[in-house]
Amino acid sequence: MSSSLLTPRVAVIGAGLMGREVASAFGRWFSLLDCPVRPELVAVCDVNAAALDWFRQVPTVRHFDTDHKVMLARADIDVVYVAVPHHLHEALYLDVLRAGKDLLAEKPFGIDLAAATRIRDECVKLGRFVRVSSEFPFLPGAQRAIAYARSGSLGKILSIRNSFLHSSDLDPTKPINWKRQNKFCGEAGVMNDLGLHVAHVPLRMGWKPKRLYAQLQKIYTERPDGKGGMAPCDTWDNASLHCTVDLPGQPDVPLTLEMKRMSPTDTNSWEIEILGTDGGVRYSTKLPKTLLTFTRGKEQTWSATDLGFGTPFKTITGGIFEPGFPDILMQMWAAYLAERAGQLGDRFGCATPDEAVAHHELWAAALHSQAEQRVVTL
Ligand SMILES: NC(=O)c1ccc[n+]([C@@H]2O[C@H](COP(=O)([O-])OP(=O)(O)OC[C@H]3O[C@@H](n4cnc5c(N)ncnc54)[C@H](O)[C@@H]3O)[C@@H](O)[C@H]2O)c1
Numbered sequence: 001m002s003s004s005l006l007t008p009r010v011a012v013i014g015a016g017l018m019g020r021e022v023a024s025a026f027g028r029w030f031s032l033l034d035c036p037v038r039p040e041l042v043a044v045c046d047v048n049a050a051a052l053d054w055f056r057q058v059p060t061v062r063h064f065d066t067d068h069k070v071m072l073a074r075a076d077i078d079v080v081y082v083a084v085p086h087h088l089h090e091a092l093y094l095d096v097l098r099a100g101k102d103l104l105a106e107k108p109f110g111i112d113l114a115a116a117t118r119i120r121d122e123c124v125k126l127g128r129f130v131r132v133s134s135e136f137p138f139l140p141g142a143q144r145a146i147a148y149a150r151s152g153s154l155g156k157i158l159s160i161r162n163s164f165l166h167s168s169d170l171d172p173t174k175p176i177n178w179k180r181q182n183k184f185c186g187e188a189g190v191m192n193d194l195g196l197h198v199a200h201v202p203l204r205m206g207w208k209p210k211r212l213y214a215q216l217q218k219i220y221t222e223r224p225d226g227k228g229g230m231a232p233c234d235t236w237d238n239a240s241l242h243c244t245v246d247l248p249g250q251p252d253v254p255l256t257l258e259m260k261r262m263s264p265t266d267t268n269s270w271e272i273e274i275l276g277t278d279g280g281v282r283y284s285t286k287l288p289k290t291l292l293t294f295t296r297g298k299e300q301t302w303s304a305t306d307l308g309f310g311t312p313f314k315t316i317t318g319g320i321f322e323p324g325f326p327d328i329l330m331q332m333w334a335a336y337l338a339e340r341a342g343q344l345g346d347r348f349g350c351a352t353p354d355e356a357v358a359h360h361e362l363w364a365a366a367l368h369s370q371a372e373q374r375v376v377t378l
Contacts, residue, residue, distance in 0.1 A: 004078040005341040011043035014083035015051040025330040033314040037337040045071040072099035085178045090115040102129040107196035109356035111186040116360040120353040129340045131350035134200045136270045138331035140310035141283035154276025161273045162198040163258035165266035176223040176231040188363035189235030194259040209243035213375045214366035312347045
């Protein structure tokens, strides 16, 4: 197998919050025991030259660019991770693909449905390997919930709920940033920002909504601009999507997708709950070690399983220890690169371009539903 598959040379465009996490994941790649690929971070690009400086401590990085076209012209790059504001996704993703590189894209994969569709079509046309970042399914609790749902132990499914909840925007003095402005984040607002995290597992399970009713809220309409004035904050802050899904032999199952920037008491809570007639499963990052399951009986009882380090790719870390965000990000990268090398096996893979387009179809329908205050058929 070629070295570009087994030892890919990776570049990052966008040296912000997420760009740095890649260096962190690759820097301790040796902790993985059964991963068939070994990436090397070789290049970083950001329009803000100062943002590159943090990467100078990463020994493998040899290219520091402020123009992504200069970076993409380099021959010694196989895979590019792009983590930039949403209004730039389409142009940069297309440039990556046309430069002949593979891509790990960030959500929401283009600012809207039209952009996502154009990117997906170019991926197909050029035959590049492209996936979209979504790390929560790689949590041991999420893996167990997915396995439980697939096991058939649920009986007839009664309801499905997946949420991703923040509370940092409750503070009205928090300054504006690009994620709170439609022109940078997209009209879908919080759905563009948090939505792929909640719909990825349901869509992968085949729970595709056929109808939805959206409740979207804008709570604070302006925020400090950081220069002594106020700036418009025009994105949707909270979104609750009440969806209907047809399952085999089971029509009209309710699926609720919640994405909130203002959810009191939640810092970064990712939650999934699937209830059936015979069993159920519930997992939340609020209690990251705890998997709740029930089996139908005389009494109504949740059983709590104390989880350990049950990640899809085994590591040197003791099986009873606790995983966290950097761990699942590394697992997600391992899944992306292993799938690229044809070595994923039966592990969970990152979101595909088709799935990213399907997410945007939901957000477009939700905007429709909100504007017309009615149920929308997909
Ligand atoms: N998977 C996750 O959990 C997760 C978490 C946060 C953000 N994200 C996504 O990651 C992406 C980036 O978000 P972030 O929070 O890292 O943003 P950020 O604002 O922290 O960083 C973005 C960086 O991109 C740089 N940039 C802007 N234009 C550029 C250009 N033309 N070329 C090169 N660099 C450019 C900026 O200077 C900045 O350093 C978004 O798509 C966001 O939705 C994903």
